[in-house]
Amino acid sequence: MENYPSLVTLILFIPLIGFVLNLFVGPRLGERLSSILGTTAAMLSFGVAVLLWTYLRGSGYESAVVNPPFLDGWIQIGSANVSIPWQLRVDTLSVTMMLVVTGVGSLIHIYSAGYMHGDARFTRFFTYLNLFLFFMLILVTGNNFLMMFVGWEGVGLCSFLLIGFWFDRPNGVGWKNSNAARKAMIANRVGDFGVLMAVFLMFWTFGTLDYYRPGEITNAELTGHETASAVSEGGHEAAPAEGEHAAAPAEGEAATTTEGHGTPEIAGPVFTDNEHIPTAQLGVFGQAERMVKENHQVSFGSFSLPIDTVLVIITLFMLLGATGKSAQIPLFVWLPDAMAGPTPVSALIHAATMVTAGVYMMCRSNVFFFNAELTSFIVAIIGATTAIMAGYIALGQWDIKKVLAYSTVSQLGFMVAAVGVGAYGAAMFHLVTHAFFKALLFLGSGSVIHGVEHGHHLAHERAHDAHGHDAYDAHGDAHGEEHHDDHPFDPQDMRNMGGLARKMPITFITYVIGTLALAGIFPLAGFWSKDEILADSWLKGFEGGSFLSSAGGFIAFVLLLVAAGLTAFYMWRQIEMVFFGSARSEAADHAPESVFSMTFPLIVLAILSIFGGFINTPSNVLGLENIFTAHNFTEWLEHSIVHAHAAPFQPGIALVALGLAIAAIFAARSIYGQGKSSHVADHDPLIDRIPSGGATIFGMANAKLHWDENYFRFIENPFNKMSQFLANTVDWRFWHDYFHDTVIGKGFVGISQILAKPVDLGIIDGLVNDVGSVVKWISNRMRVVQTGYVRTYAVSVLLGVVLVIVILILPALQR
């Protein structure tokens, strides 16, 4: 049992192995084996996650920190006292995320095998999916913020790769796709700057990045209660009832360090809190709690700030990161464009898992947010505003996936707002249920698009059969290929659909279930989670304690309530446009139901969307707590999210929200139902129904509130203009021309002139030439000696001999 948490290493390794295998041998395996490989990796990871879940249940929800058998000390700088270990954390929060990521991930892998069938880069797709799982699992299992950041960047990369997966589509579609990928990358970089700043500031303040150190107790309050029931986090070996644990004295040496084991000795002191640990040895959250209690001042060299202020700054930077990854105002603009990716990617990355990373980070850092009142207020406002804004934009979209994309932004706004009002448990609850029904809706929309594309294809073949066969077959087989048409056909445009309920019954039924769950209809998953967020913000308004938190609670409550109504309206509008009425295009008329590998995940997710809410039923509703036990999920999370708390059920709010949702559904039915859904050329029925202002309301939503245009107008264009000014005027005119030309260029030319003309030509060349001409002059004089005539030489020899003789004889004569 002690080494059980070490399994968490496997959950990282399995997708990594799947990724490596698919990367190197995938193309040779062929579609079938490659998809089996990828899917198996995801499903095995899910198995591991389930094992970890059972472990946590069996061990009294003890958090565990695992040192994997590699990368022991990850970043260590002795002189600077930096030590960032590569440790994996198994606690209720991380296991929840693991279950969602691998569970929904497995289903989407299965679905992809059907959806991507025939794609030219089929194996590449599974390679990327497994890589994504790997990074997402690093993100959720890391025990420090830097590991989280590694995963954070990794999933960003995978998101980029998968949004731009069809970068080579013809007719400019490929450009649109890769631009969307770049947009996601750049918007996320802005957010990542915030995360990095938060991490740096945290490191400066606490000297560590670990969430909790091994041996630390996460939630002291719970431990205090549970010591009595002999299942304590603080040292279960000491408990007499746990006989088998007492016989394992060497467990301290195992790779796993179970938190709360103060000392490896048997019957060591039982700690129910962290008071015995010095502040410097606590993780960031433990230190933050203690510093807040002691009113600690954080020194920044020349000045110091109280810990409360520092926490506000840290959390604000984190919020910036979350607005990037979790698509909140002002950085959400990338998410709707990210729908350029294949639909399974939209389901997995851009609805169920990656985009919830920001919410996960904020829930993980609940201690910070709990102690930063100002940030919590801002978070609540941003979340609620995003929820209502995106919900409104979704009203005016015709693209089936764009509606879901804005819906995702809106639902993420719910989660962020929940964090803002301190309902961390509710935020995670909504994260989980949303993963179910939004993945379901995206996969359903993928099934619809797939069906319409096939229908389009079939309709075309029939038309071509009439004219006799031509080159069509050569182009027709690749799925999703842009057809070389006289008029472009958009298989995602809901105005081209209608009447699909009869053609695609399984897709239809599951889609309606997903819609009802998302709209918050009792007793589906979305009802419970959305209601808990609403109830929590309502209660926060009353019990906030200060003006700021009360205001945040009430504002969030009102905005979210309206957003919930909008949700029901735009979702039912979609149902009417897609499934009811009569087919508005030949393609929709010929759409077939999708294959089993695509409908199977839909069915599973539909079941989860129906029953997923019961993991956290409140305590006083219709006696449900007797079946499912109340606040299960929140209590489970309390073991890792210190400030998660269960809110009592608010029947009034629940009824109002439910009534609003049902009213919105009927409103949508009366506007769009009975075949009133529009053709491509028509007005939207909303405009006809509300004569005054309807056009404006719809137009604004259809134009997405001009967010992109305003980004261009207020950020990109000024930025481009400034860059041009800096480049052309400042750099070229002043810096480049003046300094480079005048000082460097002219100075260099001047020195070269001096060196070249007087020095080189004058002195050096002159000297050499003079020596040369002297030699030449002498040799010109000398050459006359060499006449070439033999007799001249003979004369000189004779003269020489005479000379020698004279020299020899002269002295003798003188003697």
Place this chain on the structure above:
Amino acid sequence: MLHTTDFVILSAVLFILGAMGVLLRRNAILLFMSVELMLNASNLALVAFAKQWNQMEGHLFVFFVIAVAAAEVAVGLALIVAIFHSKNSINVDELHQMEG
């Protein structure tokens, strides 16, 4: 009885004649013969002195000179033939390609 001085005077006269021949003649054969004349003039002087001093070294040198002269003739005549082949003349004044 002839005195050594007579021989030396004769030798000197012959040598000067040879030297004048070398310097003044243009025909390579005659040039060559003049050289031989100079060699034999020196031979005469050597023999004369050897007789005067009654020593054999002089004779020895004469034989050396004769041997060297023979070798020289072989080489020299070959050269002259070669020159004649290329120039069709043995006028040494025509051989001034080495002029500086």
